[in-house]
Amino acid sequence: MSKFFVCTFGCRCNQADSDAIRESFCRRSMSEAETHLDAELVVVNSCTVTQRTDRQVRQMVRRIHRENPKARLVVTGCYAERDPQALAAMGGVSLVVGNAERERLQELIQNGACGATASIIRSPFSGGMAFLPPSAPATGGKTRPLIKLQDGCDARCSYCIVPFVRGPARSAHPDAVIAGIERLVGAGYREIVLTGVNLGSYGRKLDGFPTLLDLLRRVLSVPGPGRLRLSSIEPMRFSRGVARLAAEDPRLPPHFHIPLQSGSDRILRRMRRPYTADRFLDLAGYIREILPDAGIGSDVMVGFPGERDDDFDKTFELVQRSPLTYLHVFPFSARDGTAAAAMTEHVPEVVVRERVRIMRELSQAKNLEFRRRFVGRSLPGITLAKEEGVGDAVVLTENYIAARVPKPVEPNRLVTVRIIEAHPDYTRAEIQLG
Numbered sequence: 138m139s140k141f142f143v144c145t146f147g148c149r150c151n152q153a154d155s156d157a158i159r160e161s162f163c164r165r166s167m168s169e170a171e172t173h174l175d176a177e178l179v180v181v182n183s184c185t186v187t188q189r190t191d192r193q194v195r196q197m198v199r200r201i202h203r204e205n206p207k208a209r210l211v212v213t214g215c216y217a218e219r220d221p222q223a224l225a226a227m228g229g230v231s232l233v234v235g236n237a238e239r240e241r242l243q244e245l246i247q248n249g250a251c252g253a254t255a256s257i258i259r260s261p262f263s264g265g266m267a268f269l270p271p272s273a274p275a276t277g278g279k280t281r282p283l284i285k286l287q288d289g290c291d292a293r294c295s296y297c298i299v300p301f302v303r304g305p306a307r308s309a310h311p312d313a314v315i316a317g318i319e320r321l322v323g324a325g326y327r328e329i330v331l332t333g334v335n336l337g338s339y340g341r342k343l344d345g346f347p348t349l350l351d352l353l354r355r356v357l358s359v360p361g362p363g364r365l366r367l368s369s370i371e372p373m374r375f376s377r378g379v380a381r382l383a384a385e386d387p388r389l390p391p392h393f394h395i396p397l398q399s400g401s402d403r404i405l406r407r408m409r410r411p412y413t414a415d416r417f418l419d420l421a422g423y424i425r426e427i428l429p430d431a432g433i434g435s436d437v438m439v440g441f442p443g444e445r446d447d448d449f450d451k452t453f454e455l456v457q458r459s460p461l462t463y464l465h466v467f468p469f470s471a472r473d474g475t476a477a478a479a480m481t482e483h484v485p486e487v488v489v490r491e492r493v494r495i496m497r498e499l500s501q502a503k504n505l506e507f508r509r510r511f512v513g514r515s516l517p518g519i520t521l522a523k524e525e526g527v528g529d530a531v532v533l534t535e536n537y538i539a540a541r542v543p544k545p546v547e548p549n550r551l552v553t554v555r556i557i558e559a560h561p562d563y564t565r566a567e568i569q570l571g
């Protein structure tokens with residue numbers, strides 16, 4: 138039985154795509170190797186969201202070829218979609234497959250597409266979306282498997298390369314999604330993460346235009362699933378009904394991630410983000426009002442071309458007075474082909490670094506303030522496997538606090554923890570029930 142290894146870069150969608158690749162190989166009785174060192178076939182599922190990720194992907198391709206020169210080396214994913222020639226020219230690469238063809242990767246390899254010299258297989262995106270939810274062996278050991286129910290994006294935020302490498306927005310049919318969830322629930326998973334490139338635009342091109350809220354109501358009408366966690370939802374696509382549903386049904390955890398990007402309306406317009414800072418604050422405030430204990434995360438980009446001190450101050454002040462509980466902070470990275478890449482008013486790197494540092498510090502302060510609210514209180518959570526990269530004694534609470542418990546725990550158990558301590562770097566808890 139030949140061995141394969143999948144190396145994944147980037148977002149949850151890419152991780153879900155890697156699970157689908159694993160699934161397709163496992164169905165062909167291939168087995169997953171522990172590392173790339175003892176695999177006959179290595180697939181790099183790449184990301185291209187920043188120049189830095191491009192560099193990391195190239196470094197990994199070189200490393201795999203150096204450390205396992207006999208392996209057939211295939212590169213797919215967003216970098217392969219954006220610049221296949223650059224990857225095909227790298228030593229050891231035998232096949233580069235674009236995102237529209239990724240779903241056929243196993244079949245392409247079986248039909249001999251991996252030759253002595255690198256070949257490129259890439260095609261335009263079709264409107265449909267292949268949907269291959271993972272079964273147990275293909276989840277890469279994750280406690281909380283991913284279900285990607287939407288791909289692509291029709292928006293054109295001026296800094297974003299995603300629509301160019303993932304194609305137009307498309308969604309999996311609700312019946313297929315429900316079947317995928319039922320199969321994972323049947324396999325014993327207690328929490329499933331629903332993901333997509335623009336999750337909030339789910340269903341816009343399906344018959345009957347089912348929304349994400351419609352889908353969630355249908356899924357939650359089926360008895361059984363422990364918990365359905367939602368990954369990032371763009372503010373312009375966030376339905377308040379989803380927050381109300383979370384207030385009604387504990388199986389939809391009070392945790393949302395809603396990208397803000399900037400607190401300056403002037404910069405939001407330059408980013409082509411169709412909302413204002415006030416509208417974002419109003420949405421976050423609404424969630425806090427109906428879900429007082431909710432974890433509310435966000436993405437903030439600093440150093441966008443033309444970002445002045447007062448723009449940055451507006452972002453800082455908005456986040457400071459908002460109910461946000463943590464941030465992912467990104468420095469602007471120009472991506473060829475995007476509108477922002479052609480903008481000239483670049484912010485000096487030293488200023489960008491300082492703004493990243495300030496926003497990350499603010500995020501830590503907001504998060505500590507949030508976690509301290511729960512000291513002495515009990516919260517529902519799920520025990521995580523060490524494969525999640527957080528150690529073997531961690532419980533993830535429903536509102537997205539990773540709490541350390543005294544001793545290693547069996548993963549994938551729904552438990553209740555009492556929060557004992559909120560330290561700047563960690564949270565301590567004890568398991569009460571479950």
Ligand code: SF4
Binds near residue numbers: 297299334371
């Ligand atoms: S909504 Fe904007 S940021 Fe999000 S994937 Fe689409 S273009 Fe990119």
